[in-house]
Amino acid sequence: MDYLRTLGSAAVSTLVQKSGLNLPFSLGSKVAQVEAYYTLYDATKRDDGSPVSVFEYDLSDSSKKNIKTFAHNSVRKLRTTRHPDVxxxxxxxxxxxxxxxxxxxxxxxxxxxxxxxxxxxxEKEDWLLWGLHRISVPLTFLNDQCVSTHGKICTSSIFLSPSGEWKLGGFELLSNPREDSAVLYTMGGLLPGSSAWAPPEVKKGGWSKTKESDPAAADAYALGLLLHAVFNPTHPTPPTAEPPHPPPAPSSRGAIPTSLFPHFKRLLNPNPKGRLNAKGFLEIGMADTGFFHNNRLVKVCAGLDNFALSSEAEKTQFLKALKESASSFPPEFASFKVLPSLISALEYGGASGATILPLVLQFGANVSPEDYPKLILNSIIKLYASPDRGLRMALLEHLPEYIDKLDKKAVSDKIFPHLQTGFSDTVAVIREATVKSIILLAPKLTDRLLNNELLRLLAKTQTDSEASIRTNTCILIGRLAPSLGYNTKRKVLVPAFSRALKDPFIHARIAGLSAFMATIDLFEISELATKVIPNMAFTLIDEEKSVRDQAFKVLQALVKKLEEYAAQMVKL
Structure with missing residues (x-):
């Protein structure tokens, strides 16, 4: 009969039912069988459907009786160890x-x-160095602050999050020498494969020897082997663990960066007292000329983590560098590390918002259609409520990049109420950008907004103090005309275009005439004869030749339309 128990004081969100064990997750596909003692699955949480991973330790095989102890240790240590890279x-x-x-x-x-x-x-070197940095940080934490030895630093103890960040796991052997019955010192050699990462002192005297030495020593040696394994996966393991413990020869460097090789050799020092530990390795790498400090992915992560505390000048410099190198980032890093951090910075506000928005859209280009509304659009929609003019300009300038992904309800209910304040903004460039944006937003507006509120706002911008805004408003009304309701067209079009014909700005008058030309087919025949021609005829003698030329073209088109209709009347 299956039963449920808590492991340590871990919170276990399951219930025992008559049918057996009710798990808080649904297992998905099998991802990997690791070292023959656990299986990794993709899974989803039952309560909210979020993606998780499940490590399954099989206790049914009597030949694997020690696996239970290792699994218990892994649970206990994972539960109590909180670190971003764990x-x-x-x-x-x-x-x-x-x-x-x-x-x-x-x-x-x-x-x-x-x-x-x-x-x-x-690309490979940049990615591997970034990953080794992410492992060196938590390993230093375990060795230094936790005074513990991980005991299993190898490729099978490292996992990647959806953002591509390396996470340290494999806590089956993690031990503190002050603990009673710590697993590493009594059973370290019983974990399958443990000899592969064991340092010379362990191979000579067993894992119990590590209890009396620096907790970082054994892990440092394994870190050196890990470094070799990821850079030179097809090369044989360095022979440093076996007598006479020769140091790695320069000819064995392979793909290990030249700047890293001397420190790699120090990690594999057969003498634990002279061995470079993870903390020292990290400090060397993060020095001003270090192999970690100058890594572009490490720099980006540091810039994102410290963005809120940076000065405006530092933010500007960082965002510029981010834009220049964006195309070279690993896709998962761009989508799940950089993008969420930028969105968070964007929602926080500040003078950098106008610079961040285009980057959000750039990095969001590869987000799936299903995730785009949640990851990108929700944040963008909220930004329309911001009073920051620079951000408003950025939202309007980049509107073509996301307008197709906005639905009608979001535009009408959440964007337009804030957007309409731009029509009366005291800064002319905001008013003009607002007018220009309407042609993209109009198809997403409700009929009520399009035929009432919007046209009332445009009636005001037709009398704006800026000539270019008056001109663009006339052009916009002409382009919106086919979408307007029947009664709205009858009431609005002739007065709107006629107003433009009386504008002192030449291009506004030409825009009015062009609007009449473009909308000829939207007028009733009687309107052409009784309203359109009478209201535009005076432009035939406009003092500007370009206006007169356009007026005669419009009149010719109108007369032709009327002649065609009159010809049919004669036949009738």
């Missing part, structure tokens, strides 16, 4: 035959390494 624990469930650990959605590093084999040397 695999995020969510839940744990145990039955007679299985232990499940639910975490954030991840995938094994090994499955992605193969993908990067086909990338350019520089």
């Amino acid at each position: 695999l995020k624990f969510m839940d744990a469930i145990e039955s007679d035959s299985t232990i499940y650990i639910m975490t954030e959605r991840v995938r094994p590093l090994s499955s992605v390494l193969a993908h990067y084999a086909s990338k350019s040397a520089q």
Whole structure:
């Protein structure tokens, strides 16, 4: 009979029903079988459908009796270790035959390494150095602040989040020497594959030797082996662990960057007291000329994390660099790391908003149609309520990039109420940009907004102090005309175009005539003869030749239309 128990004090959100174990997740596809003692699955949480990962430890095989101890240690340590670069624990469930650990959605590093084999040397180096930085940070935390030894630093202990960030897992052996019955010192050699990352002192005297030494020593050696494994996956393991412990030869460097190789050798020092540890490795890498400090992905992550605290000058410089290198980022990094951080910065506000918005749209170009409204549009819609003029201008200038993804309800109910304030803004450039934006937004407006509120606003901009705004308003009304209701056309078009014909600005008068020309087919025949021609005839003797020329063209078109109709009247 299956039963449920809590592991340590972990909160377990499951219930025991008569039918057995009711799991808080639904298992999806199998992702990987790791070292023959656990299986990784994609899964979804039952309560909200969010993606998670599930590590399944099979306890049914009696030959794997130690696996239960390792799984329990992994649960206990994951539950109590909170660090941004450590695999995020969510839940744990145990039955007679299985232990499940639910975490954030991840995938094994090994499955992605193969993908990067086909990338350019520089892309691969940048990505691997970024990943090693993300592992060195939590490893330093475990060794230094937690005074613990991870005991299993290898590719199978590293997982990638949806954003491509490396997460440290594999806590089956994580131990503190002050703990009673710590797993590493008593059972470290029983974990399958543990000899592969064991340092020379462990191979000589067993894992119990690490209890009396620096907690960072064994992990530092394994970090050196990890570095070699990711840069040179097809090369044999360095022979430093076996007597006479020769240091890595320069000829064995392979794809390891030249700047990294001396420190790689120090990580593999057979003497644990002289070995470079993860903290020292991280400090060297983050120095002004260090291999981590100058890595573009490390820089971007640091810039995003510190963005809110940066000066405006620093923000501007960072955003410029981000734009210039955007196309070279790994797709998942751009979509799930950079983009959410930019959206968060955009919603926070500030003078950088106008610069951030185009980057959000640029990075959001690869977001799926299903995710775009939630990730991008919701934030953009909220921004229309901002009083910041620079942000408003950016929203209007980049409208063509997202207008097709906006639905009618969002435009009418959430955008237009804020947008209409732009028609009366004291800054002319905002008023003009608002007028120009309407041609894109109009198809998304309700009939009531289009035929009433909008036209009332445009009637005011037709008398704006700026000639270009008056001209653009006339052009806009002409382009909107086919979409207007029948009665609205009868009431609005002739007065609107006639007003433009009396404008002191030449181009406004030409725009009025052109609008009459473009909308001839929208008028009743009687309107052409009794309203249109009488209201435009005076432009035939306008003092400007360009206006007179346009007026005669319009009149010719009107007369031709009337002649065709009159010819039919004679036949009748």
